[in-house]
Amino acid sequence: MRTEPSPGNLPAREHLPAGNAGTPVLDVVIPVYNEEKDLQPCVLRLHEHLSRTFPYAFRITVADNASTDSTPVVAARLAAEIPEVRSYRLEQKGRGRALRTVWSASDAPVLAYMDVDLSTDLNALLPLVAPLISGHSDLAIGSRLARSSRVVRGAKRELISRTYNLILRGSLQARFSDAQCGFKAIRRDVAQVLLPLVEDTGWFFDTEMLLLAERAGLRIHEVPVDWVDDPDSTVHIVKTATDDLKGVWRVGRALATGSLALDRLARPFGDDPRDREISGVPKGLARQLVGFCVVGALSTLFYLVLYSGFRTFSGSQVANALALLVSAVANTAANRRLTFGVRGKDGAVRHQAQGLVVFGIGLALTSGSLAALNAATTEPAHSTELAVLIVANLAATVLRFLLFRAWVFPDRHDESPSTVVASRAPAVPARPPVSPVPPVPTGTASPVYATVPQSPYVHSTPGAEAYGTTTSAPYGTTSPSYDHQTWGDATMQMQPVRPNDHDHDHDPRNGNGNGYAR
Numbered sequence: 262m263r264t265e266p267s268p269g270n271l272p273a274r275e276h277l278p279a280g281n282a283g284t285p286v287l288d289v290v291i292p293v294y295n296e297e298k299d300l301q302p303c304v305l306r307l308h309e310h311l312s313r314t315f316p317y318a319f320r321i322t323v324a325d326n327a328s329t330d331s332t333p334v335v336a337a338r339l340a341a342e343i344p345e346v347r348s349y350r351l352e353q354k355g356r357g358r359a360l361r362t363v364w365s366a367s368d369a370p371v372l373a374y375m376d377v378d379l380s381t382d383l384n385a386l387l388p389l390v391a392p393l394i395s396g397h398s399d400l401a402i403g404s405r406l407a408r409s410s411r412v413v414r415g416a417k418r419e420l421i422s423r424t425y426n427l428i429l430r431g432s433l434q435a436r437f438s439d440a441q442c443g444f445k446a447i448r449r450d451v452a453q454v455l456l457p458l459v460e461d462t463g464w465f466f467d468t469e470m471l472l473l474a475e476r477a478g479l480r481i482h483e484v485p486v487d488w489v490d491d492p493d494s495t496v497h498i499v500k501t502a503t504d505d506l507k508g509v510w511r512v513g514r515a516l517a518t519g520s521l522a523l524d525r526l527a528r529p530f531g532d533d534p535r536d537r538e539i540s541g542v543p544k545g546l547a548r549q550l551v552g553f554c555v556v557g558a559l560s561t562l563f564y565l566v567l568y569s570g571f572r573t574f575s576g577s578q579v580a581n582a583l584a585l586l587v588s589a590v591a592n593t594a595a596n597r598r599l600t601f602g603v604r605g606k607d608g609a610v611r612h613q614a615q616g617l618v619v620f621g622i623g624l625a626l627t628s629g630s631l632a633a634l635n636a637a638t639t640e641p642a643h644s645t646e647l648a649v650l651i652v653a654n655l656a657a658t659v660l661r662f663l664l665f666r667a668w669v670f671p672d673r674h675d676e677s678p679s680t681v682v683a684s685r686a687p688a689v690p691a692r693p694p695v696s697p698v699p700p701v702p703t704g705t706a707s708p709v710y711a712t713v714p715q716s717p718y719v720h721s722t723p724g725a726e727a728y729g730t731t732t733s734a735p736y737g738t739t740s741p742s743y744d745h746q747t748w749g750d751a752t753m754q755m756q757p758v759r760p761n762d763h764d765h766d767h768d769p770r771n772g773n774g775n776g777y778a779r
Contacts, residue, residue, distance in 0.1 A: 274396035286317035288369035357466025376443035403444030414490030465508035552600035589620035623657035
C-alpha cells in the first residue's frame with residue numbers, strides 16, 4: 262500500500278456557495294472505454310438533465326482511457342459543441358486510473374462520476390451531491406441495496422452484488438451498503454488527501470476509496486437510487502469479481518499489519534465533536550476498555566493453554582509462572598499496539614519492563630490463590646485449579662488495565678485538558694466576496710457558462726490535438742495552488758441557473774441534437 266505524505270489536515274467542512282460563472286461547482290466524470298455508440302446519448306441526456314435541474318454551474322468530463330474505436334472522436338466533438346463538456350485522453354486502461362487522474366486535475370469543489378450506460382436514474386444526482394455542497398458529508402454513494410431503492414436486474418448480478426457486499430461487511434467491517442454502484446461523489450479537498458492512498462487502478466478503486474475513508478472516520482452519505490441493469494454491459498463479471506477479492510485481501514492485510522498509515526487521515530476536519538476535550542472525562546476510555554477486554558480474553562485463553570501444557574511436566578507454581586510470563590509479554594505487545602495505539606520501536610523495551618512489573622503483581626495474585634487452594638486441600642482437582650486461576654486472573658486484569666492506562670501507556674494529552682479544543686483549520690486570509698452566478702436571460706435555450714480556464718496541471722499529449730483532448734498530469738502530482746482554501750460565507754445566497762420550460766422541445770432523446778450546438 263502507498264504511504265506517500267498527504268497534504269496535511271483539512272479545514273472544517275463549509276457550505277459551498279455558487280462561485281463565479283467560469284468555475285463549476287460540480288464536475289461529473291464519465292469514464293469510458295470503447296463506448297462510441299453510448300457516449301453521445303449519455304452526455305446529451307446528462308447535460309439536458311443538469312441544465313434543467315441543477316442550480317449551479319457544472320461540467321461534464323469524458324475520461325477516455327485508451328479506447329481503440331472512435332470514442333475519442335465522439336468525445337472531442339461533444340467537447341467542441343457543448344461548452345460544459347471536456348474530454349481527457351489517457352493512454353492506459355483502468356477506470357480507477359481515469360477517475361484519479363481527472364479528479365486530481367479538476368478545479369471543481371465537488372467531484373462525481375457515473376457509468377456511461379446511465380443505469381442509475383439521474384433524479385438521484387442532486388440528492389447525491391447536496392450533502393457535499395452543504396458541508397454535511399465528505400463522500401456520497403448511490404445504493405441499490407437500500408430498502409427504498411427500486412432495482413431491475415437479473416438474479417445472477419443480484420446474487421454477486423449482495424455476496425460481495427457481505428464479504429466486505431464480514432471481513433473488513435464495512436458499514437456502507439453498496440460498494441459497486443457506479444454513482445459516487447466526493448469533495449475535492451477530501452480527494453486531494455485520500456486519493457494518494459488508493460492503490461487500485463481498476464474496478465476496485467472506488468471500493469478501496471470507501472474502505473479507507475470509512476476507516477479514517479470520514480462521513481459517507483448514502484442515497485437510495487432507481488437502477489435498471491444494462492443487458493449490453495461490457496463488464497466481465499468473473500474477472501471483476503476475482504480482482505475485487507484480491508483487492509479485499511490486499512486492503513485487509515494492509516489494515517491488519519498497519520502498513521497503511523491511516524492516522525494521517527484520522528480526524529482530518531476540525532468540526533468533529535469527538536475532538537473536543539472536556540475536563541474530567543478521560544480521553545478514549547470506552548474504546549480502550551473494549552480493546553483491552555478483547556485482548557484480555559484472548560490472553561486468558563492463551564494463558565490457560567500454556568498452563569495446561571506446562572502443567573504436564575512441572576508443578577502448578579512453575580507452570581503458572583511460565584504461562585504468565587509468556588502471555589504477559591504477548592499481552593503487553595498487543596495492548597501497546599491495539600488498545601493504546603502506540604506504534605514504533607520507541608519505548609518498546611521500557612513498556613515491556615513495566616509490563617513485567619504488572620506481571621509480577623498478577624503473579625502474586627494468582628500464586629497466592631494457588632497457595633491458598635493447596636493449603637485448603639492437599640490434592641485439588643485440575644478443574645478446581647483452573648476455576649481459581651480464572652477468578653484470580655479477572656482480578657488481576659482489572660488492576661492491569663488501571664496500571665497500563667495510568668502508568669505504562671499514560672495519555673499525555675490528559676495532563677492539561679481544556680474545555681474545548683479550537684478548530685484545527687489553518688488561518689486563511691480574507692478573500693474578496695464571491696459573485697453569485699448571474700441569471701440567464703429570458704428566452705435562451707440553455708444556460709451558458711463562461712469557459713473554464715484549463716487547469717495548469719493538464720498537458721497535451723502527442724496526438725491529442727487531433728481530437729481536441731488532453732490528459733492530466735501524472736498521478737501523484739500535487740497541485741501547488743491547493744492551500745486549504747475556504748469557499749466564502751456559508752450564508753451566501755445561491756442564484757438558481759435553469760433554462761425555461763420550453764427547452765424540453767430540444768430533448769436529445771427525440772433525435773434533435775442541434776439544440777446543443779453552440
